[in-house]
Amino acid sequence: MERNQMRRQLALMRQSFFDQGFLDEQFIQLEELQDDANPNFVEEVVTLYYRDSSRLILNIDQALERNPLDFNKLDNYMHQFKGSSTSIGAKKVKAECTQFREYCKAGNSEGCMRTFQQLKKEYAILKRKLEAFFQQARQAGPLETACRSRN
């Protein structure tokens, strides 16, 4: 029972991610890739994403401290960051990335910095949510993780 309940909760949690715009379709693609051979695929990928992107965030932070800003470089970093975020379906983070790049193109330092702060916030929020999600999924039982539970 508890398990079922947990699973139900998990499903709800998952659904909220989509409803609230934290995740998009791409996440489902990842879920579909998960199978018996890779039962924790999604979690692995997300973990990898966070690890790799934290490096990028650091680089961008440093670059934003320069004066004047090197928009080209910033844009490059952001392009990479956006690519990763897109691949796991981090919708809000991706939106911030796009915004950031717009400001870069416009040469708007203020806009860039502001957007980046926002981006980091979204990034952190998503990270927390997903960590909770995976933890619960593990508890609920490997076969019943979000995958396949398409709503």
Next chain:
Amino acid sequence: MNQSNCKGSMSTASSSTNWKANDVVPDQFPAGLRVLVVDDDPTCLVILEKMLRTCLYEVTKCNRAEVALSMLRENKNGFDIVISDVHMPDMDGFKLLEHIGLEMDLPVIMMSADDGKQVVMKGVTHGACDYLIKPVRIEALKNIWQHVVRKKKNEWKDLEQSGSVEEGDRQPKLSEDVDYSSSANEGNWKNSKKRKDEEEETEERDDTSTLKKPRVVWSVELHQQFVAAVNQLGIDKAVPKKILELMNVPGLTRENVASHLQKYRLYLRRLSGVSQHQGMNNSFMSPQDATFGAMSSLNGLDLQTLSVTGQLPAQSLATLQAAGLGRSTTKSGIPMPLVDQRNLFSFENPKLRFGEGQQQQMSSNKPMNLLHGIPTTMEPKQLASLHQSAQSIGSMNMQVNTHGGQGSSLLMQMAQPQSRGQILNESTSSHGPRLPSSIGQPIMTNGIAGGVIGRNGIGDNSRGTGYNQVPPSSSMLSFPMNHTTELAGNSFPLGSSPGISNATSKGPFQEEGNSEMKGSAGFISSYDIFNDLNQHQHKSHDWELQNVGLHFDASQNANPIQGNLDVSPSVLVHQGYSSSQRSGQNRNASAVGRAMFSGVECVEQGNMQNFSPHLNNLLVDNSIRVKAETIPDANSQTTLFTEHFGQDDLMSALLKQQQGGIGTAETDFDLDGYSMDNIPV
């Protein structure tokens, strides 16, 4: 297919090992497709890998382009397809794409989060066979196997037709390589641009694809049979159907004959129209005038070609022509199938195209192009006679200059005094692969026009005797004349250098008034190929090939200018020009070329009257040799040209010469026929 030809040959999956493009694909296919995925983003890489595995492909992932390249190099046949990201820190994705296309000729799919039109366009022009927008969905990956099949199919076809491996086919990208278009457009046939030249690439590929059609390898014998049939029927009455009947060769289709005839006609026209070097194209066309006059700068030729190909405004061409030869620029509608090829030569000699195509970038002016130029150098009169049916095989391909220039520019190197077969320099070696394929094929059909024009050769020669030939292939022409053109890329002058041949032949011939040229015209085309090949290979030989075809001096300067042409002019055509590179050699080349032409002429149309018997012999001899030597790949090409000459003697002589003279065209050429594989990346 596997074939040996394609590097990428892939034997997909275990079961597929040799499935030919047009054959049945192994049952398991596409399972087991060996994919190499390159992306610096680890997250994406892992996701892609998983997706591909789900599609049952064999995946190898790599996060650095350099590593990927070395993996590919180490194991050339280890992968079937490559998927690469555009933005990577250590190497630009497009650059990797080019490298792969050049070296391995594998289909490459680009991906990026960037979906801007420019970027996608860049992918297309660089030869990517597909472009995926990130995030990539698994559905998009499920179908990537089609690119593998398609490529193989094309390669196989090319092989079949040209007998040479066409690496470049590549993909739509392939091709690339030839920078015809670009050069043509710019008026400078130098195809030094490599694949980078987007334009070229696009065109190249286009050409290739357009040209793809089952090709028949026109061996010397076959060509001779063809010419005999044509002569028997009378050039006016020679219709493909009848020719086919007369030839009575099993497996030969009317279509094959028709396209060959077209080329032959161009060749003849070119021979007669050689006189105009500038207008090379025109000159070829009008047999009567063959005023080779000074080929003056290939540019003229180029123009023709260009114009013909539609790239240059007709006017300019006309001007060129007028300037050059004062011939009637009849651009007689050179059929130039080559036009497709982007060949600059487009000018009339479809034949030339062949040469060029075949040669594909003769980076070095391989003597191959000898024939290319042949047609051109012929003096007006001669051309007229040659005209008879000789399709001006663009010949002259003197390709001479294979500079490393990218083949695409069909430089009509012929321009140089010796109508060097224009070497279609496929632009950029990168295109090499591409071109070859395209060229190879079309050669017969398109005569890779001009592209091949050995730029190199021609450029230089111009100094000398004026190219007369400014091969119709215009593209080529420009080269020789200027000599400078790097003929890089040796555009395949093979055969295609019809222009060159014209151009080149003109040069030297004009002085000699060789009627011989006509004969050589025929050769030229064939040599062009060689030239191209050579050119492709030898940069230094730029001129070699050019003259080869063309200079058949009646006197037969057998001595290969470059030393290659020991054989009578035919071979030398290329050699003559090979004055390697433009300098100095030109003179020789021209002489040789002249000899060649004369030889050629004689053989060809029977005009040989001028030729000394010796020459004929040489030619005959050459022809044989040529074949042998011409690079294995080129073989197909050379044969094509040799065929043109129809004149048994001529061809053989030329061939032989080429082979012998060229001093191993084979080595030079490496080209597989058309493939410019050798183009170093």
